[in-house]
Amino acid sequence: PRGLLITIDGPAGAGKSTVAKKLAKKLGYLYLDTGAMYRVVALAAQRLGLDFQDKEKLGELARTLDFKLVPAENGVKVFLGHEDVSEAIRTPEIDRLSSVVARIPSVREALKIRQQAMGKDGGVIAEGRDMGSVVFPDAEIKFFITASLEARAKRRYEEQKQRGLKVSFEEVLSNLRERDERDSKREVAPLVVPEGALVIDTSGLTPDQVLEIVLKEIEKVK
Numbered sequence: 250p251r252g253l254l255i256t257i258d259g260p261a262g263a264g265k266s267t268v269a270k271k272l273a274k275k276l277g278y279l280y281l282d283t284g285a286m287y288r289v290v291a292l293a294a295q296r297l298g299l300d301f302q303d304k305e306k307l308g309e310l311a312r313t314l315d316f317k318l319v320p321a322e323n324g325v326k327v328f329l330g331h332e333d334v335s336e337a338i339r340t341p342e343i344d345r346l347s348s349v350v351a352r353i354p355s356v357r358e359a360l361k362i363r364q365q366a367m368g369k370d371g372g373v374i375a376e377g378r379d380m381g382s383v384v385f386p387d388a389e390i391k392f393f394i395t396a397s398l399e400a401r402a403k404r405r406y407e408e409q410k411q412r413g414l415k416v417s418f419e420e421v422l423s424n425l426r427e428r429d430e431r432d433s434k435r436e437v438a439p440l441v442v443p444e445g446a447l448v449i450d451t452s453g454l455t456p457d458q459v460l461e462i463v464l465k466e467i468e469k470v471k
């Protein structure tokens with residue numbers, strides 16, 4: 250039988266990808282990391298030296314860019330052409346630039362087409378900002394995963410420190426706040442709680458507690 254289509258939306262650092270990866274593994278579903286798509290477009294644009302104001306060029310780049318998301322042991326590997334850019338897309342600079350390209354309607358449209366193609370057969374955990382609201386409004390199960398700004402910044406800070414990035418807590422906090430603003434206030438597909446979504450605040454929860462809540466909800470629908 251066709252697997253379910255499950256969407257997970259929410260702000261940066263709320264723990265969406267942690268639960269999405271665990272869930273995909275548990276159910277044997279495909280993990281669709283749509284943030285990685287915006288990130289790889291931003292990385293390619295930066296390397297090409299494109300003007301981030303040039304909507305037309307950026308839209309064309311998103312439509313034609315040769316990139317791939319390949320399922321991997323812990324999540325996805327991202328390839329730009331033949332180059333593995335999985336690490337290169339997760340820097341503070343690309344955090345910021347990805348939310349800049351994500352404001353452009355033609356970029357969103359191009360990526361939406363790819364996302365819908367990947368999700369059409371079900372058996373997918375689609376994670377992002379507009380999965381339940383715009384890309385998969387008919388998804389069987391929708392989650393909105395959030396946490397306080399402080400809690401999100403703390404997690405992101407620990408994560409970046411562990412990866413050896415030199416950042417201060419204040420930088421991480423203001424980077425998150427700025428990105429939240431841009432993602433929530435943009436005109437096209439802003440971050441919203443999709444209709445019918447279960448909202449989970451992960452501030453005081455461990456990843457396994459979040460997974461438990463999510464699995465219980467899925468059991469109700471199955």
Ligand code: C5P
Pocket residue numbers: 261283284285287288344347348349351376377378379380428432
């Ligand atoms: O989730 P992640 O932090 O990797 O996403 C990077 C950026 O891509 C977000 O800040 C947001 O601007 C954009 N994005 C989006 N819609 C999605 C997924 C990500 O606008 N579905």
